[in-house]
Structure formats: structure tokens, C-alpha cells
Amino acid sequence: MPGPLQSLKVLDFSTLLPGPYATMMLADMGADVLRVEAPGRLDLTRVMPPHDDGVSTAHTYLNRGKRSLGLNLKDAASVETVKQLVGEYDVVVEQFRPGVMDRLGIGYEALKAVNPRLIYCAITGYGQTGPYKDRAGHDINYLALAGVSSHCGRQDSGPPPMGIQIADVAGGSHHAVMGILAAVIHRQQTGEGQFVDISMTDAAFALNAMAGAACLAGGVEQTPESALLNGGSFYDYYQTADGRWLSVGSLEPQFLARLCEVIGKPELQSFGLSQNPDHQQALKSALKEAIAEKALAEWQAVFAGQDACVEPVLTVSEAAEHPQLKARDMVIEVPKGDGRTQRQIGHPIKFEKTGCESRYTGKVLGADNSLLLGE
Template identity: 80%
Template sequence: MAGPLTSLKVLDFSTLLPGPYATMLLADMGADVLRVEAPDRVDLIRVMPPHDAGVSTAHGFLNRGKKSLTLNLKEEGSADKVLELVKDFDIVIEQFRPGVMGRLGIGYEALKAVNPSLIYCSITGYGQTGPYKDRAGHDINYLSLAGVSSHCGRADSGPPPMGIQIADVAGGSHHAVMGILAAVIHRQQTGEGQFVDVSMTDAAFALNAMSGAACLAGGQEQKPESSLLNGGSFYDYYQTSDGRWLSVGSLEPQFSARLCDTLGIADLKSDALSQKPEHRQRLKAALKERVASKTLAEWQEIFAGQDACVEPVLTISEAAEHPQLKAREMVIGVDRGDGTQQRQIGFPIKFEKTPSETSRIGKMPGADNEQFL
């Protein structure tokens, strides 16, 4: 395996999306990941449609490059097997509710006793502390409690269900990888392992960034369509004559001037720079009318040579064929295990010295039992 993390070994007890996405990123960067699954309780990701050559596409992607071990953690003797296994691993990642791993005899304290330098990362909805620590939840709940949903969507229709799992992936997965790698650096300096507590709600709350800063320090609560970047200005989506959408992000003066010139509404250039709601709405109305006069393909041709921060809203299949994403190798072929390849999303970070690569799609449960048991 290539990648900058080839020296790290990860024992993965996670399921569904957040943990497996995090360990996929680690595997893509070269870490040796062993995934531990229950033999009699199938991870829903494994059966989620659609399927490719009999394998769930979600499983093939999320568990690529990993080894698979099946072990009933509730069975007598399983804890002893894990305690023996973990001696050879650097990192443990799990996604159970607080206290579950401890009750199984393989919590952080038990594992640390046999491997003092172990980095143990727990991903949960609400973290290891607080009144909600044992409460069930999903992505939509974490975004709601974190305040993210309150300022997304339209003023007259409320927050939309997001097309991607923001709290799960941008919150849980990415913050878990960040925390783990920070702990690795600390261990290199001190020899100490540690517990890393990742709450998807905490991480989602942190994603509020500028709107959060405006609220907490400035006393300005952001609402849908109230600010520069959430629909309160001409920075928005506009429907074309063929029912597609065009994104307009021409905020800076040079871009907004180019936008107005290209659309033939040069007399509204000053509206793009105005803070007055009536000016903003006048420009939005003009943009809506002009964009609706042509097809998406026509607008793509018109703006192809214009550096104006205007781009088409593409489907995933269209994005996969876009020359920019193709040039960045963001669609790759991954071995199915039989010599054929499955198309998958590529790794988004490009390393000069240690480029990432992946060996194969997610394996069948217990494919590596013989090696580890």
C-alpha cells in the first residue's frame, strides 16, 4: 500500500457511515485497517441498494482497502481475543453508545492496560458526557440540535433534508481522522496514547463557523435567506428554461460587474454592491428572469470563457465526467477482487511523495479470519 500512513495499524469496530468513512480515509492514506464485524448481525451498509456484482455499492466504497474479521463480541472468550489482537495495533475506533465497549470487556481502560500507547477514538452522536450521551439520533437530529438546520433552506419552507450526511461525514468522520492524527503526533513526541472523544453534534455545531461567530460574539442570529451566503443576496441558485439550475456566486465587484454585463443588466451593477434589501431583491428578480430565458447548456456556453463565479448545478454522473474532476482523478477504478474494476470516488488529497491508492473494494465478512484467528 502507498500513502503517508503505512506505519499505522487500525482496529475498526464501527458500522454504518461515520466510522467506516473515517477508517476508509485512513486506509486510503496507507493505514492497515482491520474491520471487526458481528458474524450474525449484518451491517446495514452491506445490504443497502444498489448493488454491483452482488455487492452493495456503499459497502464496496466505504470498506475499500480494509481487511475483515468476524467476531461475536458477546461470546465468551471474544474479549480475550481482542485484548491479544490490540497489542499489535496503534489505533482503535468504535461507534457504540458510551459504555458498551466497557461492558464487553474491551473498553479503553482494558485495552490501554495491554497497549499503553494505544489511541482509542470513539464516535458518537452526542459524546461521552452530557445529558444526551445515551440518546439515539441521526444526521438530521445532530444538525438540528447544533443550530445548522435553523439557517438553511428558504424562509417560507424551512430547512431542507440535506442530500449528503453532513454531521456524519464532515462532522464525525473528518473530525475523527483529525483527532486521531493529532493524537499520533502527540504519541510520537511523548510515547503516550490517549482517548479521543468525537461527538457528531459538537462537530456539526463547529461547522456553523461564521454564522456561529456572528451569533455568539455579535448577537446576530442568522435565519434562512437573511445573510450574504444563505440566500439573502443574489448569491443563489437560479432555474433555467429547461428546469435545470445555475449557481451564481459573483460576490466580488469584478465578478458581479462581469455577471451583469454578460446577462445584459449592466444598469443593475450598483445593486450587487448594495446592502439594501430592496436593491438585493431587484437584482435577484432580474437574475431569475434572465436565467429562465435560456437552457443550462446555453448558459454553460455563454459563461465558459467568463471568470464570473457562475457554474452549472451538475448531477453526480455529470460531475464525474467534468474535465476538472477527471483531471484531478476523482473517479478511480478499484479492483472487485476478481480482476475487474468498480468505479468509485477517488481520494481528495494529493500527496507529492506518498500518493494514496486502494487495493480493492470492501471484502466479504470474515475474509481474513484465518490470518487473525
């Protein structure tokens, strides 16, 4: 089945993670994505390990389903090529610091003059305005400035460096996709294109959700291990006898009752429902002691038939083999273009009427130059 975005054409000038992840999502949903890169400006995701057949797995995943055009954007002829292309495209995505595309002659105003219906999405660390708009940053910095890191982690060890890029992906990539598609709907209704300004710090700040609501409207500043969901209650991780971990999220009374029965402490159910920190710590201590008595596999067998919101902490390779993720097609085989395939993460949105297709892995830089420039 054709994807729901099969009529959308996207010019992608982004690099690294946020922009390429966003345009990969669009490509999976059927958009025609053309990635434009300068041959002399190396995208680190093309070379970072590990490699598969000499090509970075990060690159082949983030740029799957996209064509590749290599252009020196400082060259006048390349600028004219971009302007010719943009007349036929719906969306431009870029990830330079504010003003860079303008200096190259292919900023929003220049391209809007060619195509007034153009939707132009700029993803930056801090946005197009404000005192930090030209400041460098990475995921860890955006999370820090957005207040997210202040209420994560442990009191005695501070905020953790996360294994995933929250501000980049949950912030920049996902909000960029939402902004672009909202602008597409607006254009369908009005015929107008527009500029979409995505700040990864803004998006990370918005992820504070409940902690932000408690602070801004309720006057309560959340700190590590102080709230229901950040370690201040029994809702937490517990180490097993073999050094693995179990996640315990048994917040509702029926799940909590089942949990306490399984660990042989039914009398502690009232402690889990209590707002008293001492009661919560008593239940945490009981859970820590009980869970440390069995290995992870034993606990998995115990909780397999229990509706208690208790699940093992899996590695990525273990998660890929989990029957739930396999049933949801979250691990797929993507064609390399030579008759072979590469295992990759599948698309997380499932449509009833339209499909999502990962057509091929990311291409070498400029793979489509001859065809595109010939056209």
C-alpha cells in the first residue's frame, strides 16, 4: 500500500540526528525525500562505528528511503540548482544555525520567492530568536537548560547521561514532523506556505509535562527521588540476584495488591498507597530484598502470568527478540540495493488504510547526482 505522505516532496539539508530522523519518519510514510549534502562537509553519522559492509549503521538507518544529492552549497551553480529543485518540492528541512542558509542564498525568503507554497522547517538547538540562538549545544545541554535533568537521576549521584537522545529525537525530530504536517494541513486550507521554527530546548522544556505543571501552576519544584514517578515512591527499578533489573510500575491498587502477594508481603499494600515517604521507603526496602533473591529469568517466569505492571529491563538485542515487538513488526529487513538486507528498527506508526515502507538503506553521498542533475 502506498504511504499516506506519497504526495509530499521534501528537500533535506539536515545532518547528524534530529533532522535526518524526522525526514526518515516522513520517508517511511511515503514522502519523496531528497537529502542534499555538501561533499566537503562530513556528516559524522556517515563514519561513526559500528559499520556494516564499511558503511555506518547510523547512516544507513537514519537515511533510509532517501535519495542523495551532493552539492557544494557555497557554489553559485549549486544555489541555482537548489532553487530549481525547490519549485517542485513541498518542504525544506534544515539544521544549520540561524542565518547560515540565508548567507548561502537559499534561506526561507529566497526560496519562498521561488515557491510561495513552500513549508520551511528549521531545527536548531535554541530556535531562531532569543539570546542563545547562535550558541552551540548538544542533547545533554538542551535537557539541562530545559529543566529536565534537574529532576532525573538519584539524589546522591545527580542527573544521568541518557542512553538515548531525548531532546534530539523526542524533542527536535518528533516536533519537527508534527510542525511540518500541521503546516501541510494549513496549506491545504489556505494555499499558504510558512516557516516552522523548531527549538530542541523548547521541545525538551515541553516534555516536562507533569513536573512542569506542578512547578508553574502548583509552585512545587520537583527534585530527584521526590515524586511518584522519579524514584520518590516504590515505582522504580530493582536489582535481581544475577545483577539484572526489574521495572516495577504497580501504581494502581489492583496491580499493587498482586505485586505484594507475589513477593509474600500482602500487608505492605497500604504502604504503596500511602503518601507517607517512610511507608514508600519501607515498601521499596521490602521489594529490594525480595527481588534480590531470584535471578531475572526466575522473576520473568513468576510474573509471566501476573497482571502486575512488572517487566524485565531488556537489552536492545533482547527487546528486538521480544514476541510483542516482533508481533508489531518493530524489527524489519531493509533492502541494501544489492539483493541483501539489513536489520533495522521498524516504523512505530501503524496505519489501517496506508502502509509504511522502508524502501532501502541510506545511500552513499551523491548517489543520485547523475540522475537528478540530468533531470
